[in-house]
Structures are given as C-alpha cells and as structure tokens.
Amino acid sequence: MNLKTISTIGPAFVLFIALLLLWELFVSATHVSNQILPSPSNILQAFLRNWQIFLPHIQQTILETIIGIVVAIVIGIGTAVLLDTSIFIRRTLYPLLVTSQTIPIIALAPLLLIWLGFDIWSKVVVVTLFCYFPIAIAMSDGFSRIDPELLKLFRSMRASYIDTMRLLKFPSALPAFFSGLKIAVTYSITGAMVGEYVGAEKGLGVFIQTAANAYAISLVFATIFVTTFLSLLLFAIVSIVEKLLLPWHRK
Template structure:
C-alpha cells in the first residue's frame, strides 16, 4: 500500500523534534549544561502539570485579548482593503504608511501604548491590532489584485455593479490569500498579547512569564513557552479547518493532487 505524501511529510518535523528532545535530555542527564540554566524535559513537564490550573487561567486572559484584537483587525483590514482597491489614490497614499509602521519594533511601541492608554485591556488590544493589521491588509489586497482582469471585464459587460463584482468575484477569489494572512496574524495575535502583558497587568501568560522569570523558575518559564507555542499551532490549525470549510473546492483539488 502506497503511503500518503502528506503523512510522510509530517514524519520529518516530528522526527526532528524527537531528536531535539533526545539531545536536550542527554545534555541535562550528562550534566553538560547546569540545571539552573537548562532544566530537563522532565522538570519542565512536572512544572507544567503542577501549574496547569494557573496556566489555563492566564491562558484564558491572553486568548481573550488576542481574540478581540484579531477580530477588530480583520474588520478594519477588510474595510481598508476594499477602499484601497476601489480608490487607487487611497492605496498610493496609505499603503506606504502601513508598510512604514511595520518597521517599528513592537516592543518599542508597547511602552508608549501603556503610557497613553494605561495598564488595562485597551493597550494590549491596540498592540495586537497593530501587529495583525498589516498581514491581513496585504493578503486581502494581494487576493484582489490576483483576480483575472478579463473576468472582471466579463462581469462588467454583463452589467454587474461594483458591489456584485466585489462579493461574487473578488472576495471568493481572494479567500486563499486571506487565509494565508490570517494564519500568520493568528500566531502574531497570541505573541502580541504576551508581549503587551510583559509591561504589566493582572493576568495573562505574559504576566505569568514575568513573575516566574523574576523568581528564576526556569522550568516554569520553559513550560509557558511551550504552552504559547502549542496555542499558536492549535490556532493556526483551526484557521486551516476554517479555510477547508470556506473553500471545500480547494480541499478537493488538493486531495485529488495527492491521490494522483
């Protein structure tokens, strides 16, 4: 029986991760790295299990912030992308400014947001919004630009309005590009929430990370790092499921390509 290429391709990263874990365990077991600098995988797992309720409580705070920031950035990116696609002068004026904002490090903007907006929820959501907004705008605009001009002219010759061309042609054609940007932004939203929480707050994985770092509890530090990575991967997988539901024809094409 022929193995599926998708299964084989997944074995490579899993094997590499297993190798890294083995090397990590050996380095700790043989005493090559001091335990206070690099805790063993067993200690990290024990710290994760021991602090699991507290980790979940803080994860709920971070996920709430990232969900609000991501959803607002999706809405704003969609409306701005539609406006920039409709008005060429707006694209020429706004797009370079959007690119310029991405050259400013997020960690440099975070203290200013705290200074202007305080230590509540608003500066964290704003930072997540800024982090996620650019990839979404670029992905949606790229999807609009990839539409076949001949198809647009065909719609126009049949009397389709701009709104009909947008909803019936451009939006369906830009879904793949949009979901590519959404996967990136979803991961950014979680990381952005953690970075924003470093500067203060009453809860969240970033606050938890700051507290265990000050206590030199590096086993708990590694535990929360792995949790953040796991949440990001899970969120990206959920976006892939959402894309499969929104684009069933794409999934069927990929399945046929694998079976050939």
C-alpha cells in the same frame, strides 16, 4: 487521520521528538544545573504541577489574542477594500501602510498602556497592531491579482460594485486572506505577551516575568512551550477553517 496526512506531518513530528530526546540526553549527560537549562521532562513536570496557576493566565492571553485578531480582521479587510477602490487611493495609502509597519510595536506598548489603561484593551490593541498588517496586505494583494478577464466579464454583464465584491473579489481573495491570517495568528500570542510584559495583572507575559524573577527557570520554559503550542493551535484552526471554506482551492 489518514495515511496521507500522517505522511505529511510525520517527518516533522519525528524530528521534533528526536530534538527533545537529544535535549533530554544532553542535560542528563552534562549534569547542567536545573537553574540553567532544565530538561524537557523537568519542564513538563513543572507545568503539570502548576497548571492550575497557569490556567487563568492562559485564558487571559487567549481572550486578548482572539479579540485582537477579530479586530485586525475587520480593519484589515476594511483597509483592503479601501485600497481597492482606486489606483490613486492605493498609491497614496500603500506606502504609508508599509511605513507604519516599521514602527516598533514594542515601543508603542508603553504609550498604549498610558492611553488605554491597565486592563485588557491596551493588549488587544498590541495584538491588533501585530496582526493587522499581514491581513490587510494579503487581502489587498488578493484583490489586485484577480484575473482581469474575469473583471471584464463582470463589467460586460454590468455587475454592480456590491455584486462584483460579493460574487467575485471576496471569494477570489479568500485564499490570499487566509495566507495573511496564518502569518498573523502565529504572531498574535507573542503580541499579546508583549502587551502584558509592559504592564498587566494577568496573562502569560506577566507569568513569564514572575517566573523569571523567581528564577523558576522550568516555568519560564513551560511558558515558552505553552506559547508555542497556542500559536500552533491557532494556526491549525485557521488551516482547518480554510479547508472547510475553500474546498475548490485544494484541487
């Protein structure tokens, strides 16, 4: 990590620590009960004491999330390619796509449970539903923002559809794709938990429910922190892959 990266993430990191400290001070100053608002140190202790119980739930949620994201990427890119084939198809499908996104996924989750059963797939589909839309829209916008002069150049050289896709459209749309994917992955863990909440045997969504039912408030908070951490981790991984794949985009 060089000075420049420290200076970019430094201020946010300092603010984060400061907020935690403020929280800690607030709890110890007001003597608020552990059952209402545990202090950060208390939450950390609860996590460390129980991390072996946590682990299988974390693994389950990550598994559902990863599969869900991969499926969303495949269908999302497929949708973008389809929308790109003609203006007619775009005009027909695009509004439908946007409308579909207004359906509350949380209301679909019980249906998915009925259709797909109690195991992993109903949660995978919820993750996919959360992640699919930003990926499809971002990629599709990426396709439609390509410099028309570049398309003209390719046409003047009689490029085939496949070659235009492979050599021009896909690489051009990659930055947009990654923007969409970054938004998608930050939703993804939450998506998996929504699915688990409705009905599952394992996963952070189940765990947080059990903890809340048992009034283990510090474990509820610990789960929230774990969720946030996992989401940030996914975001960071996507950012790193983006930097590795798109070195020209940094200029």
